[in-house]
Amino acid sequence: MAYLDLKNVTKSYSGVDVVHDFNLEIDKGSLVSFLGPSGCGKTTTLRMIAGFTKLDEGTILLDGEDITAVSPNCRDIGMVFQAYALFPNMTVRRNIAFGLLMKKMPKKESEKRVAHVLEMVRLQDAAERYPHQLSGGQQQRIALARALAVQPRVLLLDEPLSALDAEVRVVLRGEIRRIQSELAITTVYVTHDQEEALSISDKVVVMNRGVIEQIGTPEEIYRTPQTHFVATFIGTANQFFGKVSGGDAVICDHFTLLADDVKDFTDGQRVVVLVRPETIHVEPDQPKHDGWNIIPGEVETITFHGAVTRLGVNLHGQRVVADITVANTKPISLNQKIWLLFPPAACQVMAVDERS
């Protein structure tokens, strides 16, 4: 049985569903991310789990207990906020001890616990400082320590790294994952940053307009997106619109693409073919490769990204991006005519989502 179970959760504001019929089971000890653009309902869902926002419909079960009507301070659910929300009038030590004080924990035990979580976030020296004397990254570490000190049943993180520098973000997300695995604490992590979600989660819930688009491991989400939205929201994908023809092809405006999985679609149905840039090979001379898609184009942009170089290629007026590694490609220059080459397996065919 799932540890945290959301059933038919619905919330609307002035008639508009912000979260619609949301169903999700979260296993004990796992880290689940809610990923989606702003306004997709991810924070609202998190706040409903925390108890700060009331549900219109549905139930939330925690360890088999219905907590839908339980007030936030009695849920035993910890939360880390985007704005840190440390108490400005208290030192780091008192901030962390606050939850323990509310639980009326004996002073000695509380002191031990504070020291332990401070060590966990590697800020032992900051105990006597006030929040305003710390950097943003340090404040968020303390906020994490404060939430963990009471050993909550579930830890909620609401875009905890959005206010921080890129560098600090990467370090801290690794720390969050390390601590989460060490404690095996059930965690829900809200973010709009896909790289963040993919890198630290056991499972990712991709949300759009109040509904779940897909639930899966980071790899499943990236490699086998189930919907047009997920495919375009996660990573970069080239899109080719066309109509299904036969059991293995999609006819686009200027060329026909061979694809593996068009059997679920009817002949003539309008579909979109998605091709990730890293699956495209680039050849300066016309290649011969039976059964692959080979399309000529002209190089318009070359952007060096370190490990890969991204080419912007003009394909009959449509811009297509392809990632090449210097090691296995011949030198390519601007305005050069080249051939793009990719296997039918690289083509993901899905119904067109007119909203995306």
Place this chain on the structure above:
Amino acid sequence: MKNPQKPLRETNKKVRPAGWQIVAVALFLFYMLLPIVSTYIFSVATRWDRTILPEGYTLEFYIRAFQTSYFIITLRNSLILSAATILVSLIVIVPTVYWVHTRLTGFKPLLDVLMILPFGIPTVVLALALVQVYNVPPLARSPILLIGAVVVYSMPFMYRPVSNAMQAIDALTLTEAGQSLGANVFQVLSKIIIPNILPGILSGSLLVFSTVFAEYTLTSLIVGAKFKTFPLLLVEYTRINGNIAAAFSVVSFTIAWLVSILILWVGTKGQNGATETIQAR
């Protein structure tokens, strides 16, 4: 290449004030201090109507002021009135401002407008209306009614600083952080919100104190001689002896200042006390 931040830093350096700036500040200070200084001098002057400076100095008016039978009673009444008003204002305003900033945010504009009303209604009208409406014993013309009226009259002075302080701390997120750590509403208010808006509460209390301590119209019209306050005594003496009235004014100023210092001292002591407990742990 020059560091682009450098010029910014140089503007932060202390700059010598221009001549006109010194003159402007001096004029302002002169305007503000002249009445106070004159009152102080007048209270110790023997005669001061034929010369630029008084003809002689004496403490006689202070002795006579302190010997006035009503001196201690009116002073006590004024202090009771001020303290009660501060207490009632705090009890009414702090929770209201908190709710308006966290749960009922839609009501904030309404409250902002309401808090201007006491400035718009003349105190004479307010007093007469209250006397008419609450013309039932035990309320009628009682000190309780006066406290109620003075609370309304001085409310903006408490509301503004408290509301601004609340605005500055993101009360909602702090509340939610407290709740997620197991604190109920009262614990959130007493341990998180109030300590963080304490500067606002202190400056509000100071403003209310100085306003109420000098309040004349409401007191005179609602309770009159039944609950004589210091301003009533002072006004009474302007008709009897100007020098004694000046001595009363000086006493009033001095008390207002002492109480201000006391409130500030209690406030900073409260903060230091908190710091000490933390360090002792």
